[in-house]
Amino acid sequence: QVQLQESGPGLVKPSQTLSLTCTVSGGSISSGGYYWSWIRQHPGKGLEWIGYIYYSGSTYYNPSLKSRVTISVDTSKNQFSLKLSSVTAADTAVYYCARESYSSGWGTDYWGQGTLVTVSS
Amino acid sequence: DIQMTQSPSSLSASVGDRVTITCRASQGISNYLAWFQQKPGKAPKSLIYAASSLQSGVPSKFSGSGSGTDFTLTISSLQPEDFATYYCQQYNSYPRTFGGGTKVEIK
Numbered sequence: 001q002v003q004l005q006e007s008g009p010g011l012v013k014p015s016q017t018l019s020l021t022c023t024v025s026g027g028s029i030s031s032g033g034y035y036w037s038w039i040r041q042h043p044g045k046g047l048e049w050i051g052y053i054y055y056s057g058s059t060y061y062n063p064s065l066k067s068r069v070t071i072s073v074d075t076s077k078n079q080f081s082l083k084l085s086s087v088t089a090a091d092t093a094v095y096y097c098a099r100e101s102y103s104s105g106w107g108t109d110y111w112g113q114g115t116l117v118t119v120s121s
Numbered sequence: 122d123i124q125m126t127q128s129p130s131s132l133s134a135s136v137g138d139r140v141t142i143t144c145r146a147s148q149g150i151s152n153y154l155a156w157f158q159q160k161p162g163k164a165p166k167s168l169i170y171a172a173s174s175l176q177s178g179v180p181s182k183f184s185g186s187g188s189g190t191d192f193t194l195t196i197s198s199l200q201p202e203d204f205a206t207y208y209c210q211q212y213n214s215y216p217r218t219f220g221g222g223t224k225v226e227i228k
Contacts, residue, residue: 037217047157047165047208049217062216096164106212107155107170109177114164 002026004097004112012091012119018084022097022112029078030055033102036080038071040093041114048093052100053080087119123147123211127220133228138199142223144192144209153213156185156194159222160205168207169194199225 008020022036029036037052051061053071061069070083084091097112124147134140144154152172157165167176169185172192182197196203204227209220 046221047210047219049210049219051216060215064216100212104167104176105153105171105174107153107167107176108157108210108212109167109170111164111167 002099002110004099004110006095006097006112006115008115008117010116010118012087012117013121014088014119015086018082018087018091018095018117018119020082020095020097020115020117021079022081024078024080024099028075029073029080030075035100035106036071036073037098037100037108038082039096039098039111041096042090042093050082050084050095089119091117092119093117122216123150123214123218125209125211125218125220127207127209127223129223130221131224131226133226134199135228136199136201138228140196140199140203140225142194142207142209142225144187144194144220146190146192146211146213149189150211150213152188153211154185154187154192155210155212156183157208157210158203158205159208165208196225201227 003025005023012018035052038050053059068085073080094114096114099110101109126145128143154172156169159165173185184195206222206224
């Protein structure tokens with residue numbers, strides 16, 4: 001059973017960089033056939049797709065966030081990470097990591113439990 | 122971006138009811154449509170991919186249909202554990218986009 005777990009600071013100051021890591025267990029990031037993605041949900045609102053990374057390092061970012069987002073992968077640790085720079089209060093949200101799977105027609109099959117990040121001084 | 126519009130935004134139903142939620146894409150997305158269930162304070166759970174295929178372990182009371190721009194999620198007999206918010210998502214093109222959600226409440 002694949003599990004994803006987000007980790008990182010729950011509080012980030014405005015203008016700083018939000019950094020989160022997703023640790024994958026029960027499967028290898030390097031096995032191919034998966035996109036590893038980040039999705040966020042503003043409090044009481046809907047879902048926003050941030051972007052994804054393939055194990056090879058190729059990425060795709062949401063154009064609305066592209067100038068501030070970096071997603072990276074560390075196959076040796078079976079982790080992938082999100083960095084969002086120059087954050088404001090509008091970036092306060094629950095951040096989820098998730099997996100898109102070839103075997104699910106590239107649909108999302110597994111999600112992490114989510115982590116709340118608050119941007120405040 | 123492809124806009125995903127869900128209707129209704131909320132509904133009230135009784136245990137045992139058959140419930141149908143609609144999702145419409147602003148342009149054709151073939152069958153690249155997923156459905157998710159989210160309960161308060163929890164992560165979304167994947168229910169359906171490719172418009173009509175059940176994710177592993179999802180009960181058969183959930184079913185999906187549609188292609189192109191119009192899709193539906195049906196719950197055949199609503200149970201207490203099904204009261205939640207449901208989201209559709211298109212993954213035909215980038216960026217992936219979600220519908221605004223349908224909250225299913227107890228009548």
